[in-house]
Amino acid sequence: MRKYVFYLMLMLVSFNITSFKKKGNDDGLYLVVSKSQYEMKVYDANNNWKATYPCVFGNDDQGDKLIQGDRRTPEGTYHIVIKKPHPKWDKYFGLDYPTQSDIAKFNERKAKGLIPQNAKIGDGIGIHGTWPKQDFVVDTYQNWTNGCVCTKNEYIEELYQMIPIGTTVIITK
Numbered sequence: 302m303r304k305y306v307f308y309l310m311l312m313l314v315s316f317n318i319t320s321f322k323k324k325g326n327d328d329g330l331y332l333v334v335s336k337s338q339y340e341m342k343v344y345d346a347n348n349n350w351k352a353t354y355p356c357v358f359g360n361d362d363q364g365d366k367l368i369q370g371d372r373r374t375p376e377g378t379y380h381i382v383i384k385k386p387h388p389k390w391d392k393y394f395g396l397d398y399p400t401q402s403d404i405a406k407f408n409e410r411k412a413k414g415l416i417p418q419n420a421k422i423g424d425g426i427g428i429h430g431t432w433p434k435q436d437f438v439v440d441t442y443q444n445w446t447n448g449c450v451c452t453k454n455e456y457i458e459e460l461y462q463m464i465p466i467g468t469t470v471i472i473t474k
Contacts, residue, residue, distance in 0.1 A: 331469040332428075334450055336363045336374060339442055341428075341452060343463070354456040355439050356428075359448040363474065366403075366448055368416050369423030374448050374472060377402055379426075381468045384461065391430030391454040392461045396470060398426035423448070428470070430457035 329346025336358055343351040359372035366375035375398050383395035399407070399422050407422045428450040431438055436453040438445055445451070450472070452460075 330464060331471065332464070334470065334472045335474075336376070336472065337474055341450065343460075352459075354452045354460070356450050356452040357439055357442055357446070358444045358450060359446050361444050365406075365474075366398075366423065366426075367410065368407075368420040370447075371423075372444075372447055374446075374450060375399075375403060375426060376472050376474060379470045379472065381428075381464065381466050381470060384464075384466055387429055389432060390451070390457075391433075392457045394428040394460070394464065394470075396426050396428070398424060428452070428457070428460070430454035 330351070331344055332341055333344065334341045334356065339355055339357065341354045341356045343353075345351055358374040359366075362373070364373050366373040377398075377400060379396040379398055379400065381394045382397045383393075385393055385395075387393040404422065407416070410416045411418060411420065426448050429446075431451060431454055433454075436455070437443075439451065439453050
């Protein structure tokens with residue numbers, strides 16, 4: 302019985318966390334990243350589409366992040382917690398990964414034996430540009446990051462001007 306109550310609570314928390322309602326910034330902008338479509342879309346508070354940017358990710362299997370070092374891009378709802386210039390990737394938006402939902406998924410996978418007991422969840426997931434003069438990796442869909450979302454430097458510059466700290470970022474399969 303306790304197991305069912307736990308799963309019910311987990312579902313309710315997950316549903317609340319993954320709500321598509323406006324959160325986090327006064328402009329009402331939010332990002333939806335589709336790993337299967339290799340794109341990042343910007344929407345306003347009224348769910349009106351504003352822009353689409355091509356992007357690439359960690360490894361090629363497009364699965365949800367399991368453990369630190371697997372190069373997978375996590376799936377869930379996050380918020381931008383930092384914006385800064387980056388010496389390697391032009392600009393960087395840091396996300397609040399791992400969230401409580403990510404920690405719950407991680408612990409559940411550990412309990413089921415899907416990941417090693419000594420595994421770590423990881424951190425440092427964000428959205429950033431490419432190496433200098435390497436924008437072609439986005440054009441050719443080369444997944445190369447350690448789990449981050451990457452777009453061309455010209456696009457990350459646009460986003461940097463448009464997207465404030467606190468913006469919701471929804472990453473889907």
